[in-house]
Amino acid sequence: MEETFISSKPCAKEEEIIDLNQITLRSFNLSDLDDVMVWQTDEKVAKFWGEPYTSKDQGINFIENIESEYLLQCKAICHNDHVIGCIKLFSSSLHDKSRYKCAEIGYVLASKYWGKGIATCAVKQMVMVTFAFSEFSYLERLEALVDVDNVGSQRVLEKVGFQKEGVLRKYVFFKGKSRDMIMFSLLSTDIQL
Known part of the structure; x- marks a missing residue:
């Protein structure tokens, strides 16, 4: 089934x-550096992702170390083979054996591509099609x-089938202040592979 999304948001130029x-989704390469720097230097992206990069050395370090930084998977989100974001699947089970059957998903997308269904598409690929519950069959959550x-981002998760579990008050300290976070989950029994 072919999905095409046309944004209904008003815009000065054609969407x-x-x-x-x-x-x-694919692995990162050093040849992706210029694409990576577009979203890693974007202040809009940095609002929820981290501090924007100020040098290409930071981008090179990201590309060279991203795969080893995450225990399960980290993939480039690509449009026509240009990297427009990243999606990661990671687990803290090395440090907490009681969480062995659980992993966390996170993603970031260049702001130019927000609101077009791309993040939803990438999360679906990571969760249902390619990796999460098939490649890591021991995962339950x-x-x-x-x-x-x-x-x-909340809408992305809801569209894929994640359930909102609740608000974790003052859960993280980010950019100089304590932030409330919403916990979403998807169980292997929630979807049909």
């Missing part, structure tokens, strides 16, 4: 039509923590 069949102000 780019994105064919979601062209959204792929995926979690996602989302800032209470990040409404777009």
Whole structure:
């Protein structure tokens, strides 16, 4: 089934039509540096992701170490083979054996591509099609923590089938202040593979 999303948001110029069949996940390469720097230097992205990069050395370090930083998977989100974001699947089970069957999912997307269905498409690929419950068949639960102000990301998770479990008050200290986070989860029994 071919999915194409056309944003209904008003815009001064014609909105780019994105064919979601062209959204792929793959490993990062050093040749992706310029693409990575676009979203890693974007202040809008940094609001929920971290501090924006100020040098290409930071981008190189990200690309060279991203795979080893996460225990399960980290993939580039690509449109026509250009990296427009990243999606990661990680687990704290090395430090907490009671959480062996649980992993966390996180993602980031260049702001130019927000509101086009791309993050939803990438999360679906990571969760249902390619990796999470098939490649890591021991997993029973995926979690996602989302800032209470990040409404777009909350919608992404709901569209994929994650359940909102509740608000974790003052759960993280980020950018100089304590932030409330919303816990979402998806169980292996919630979806049909």
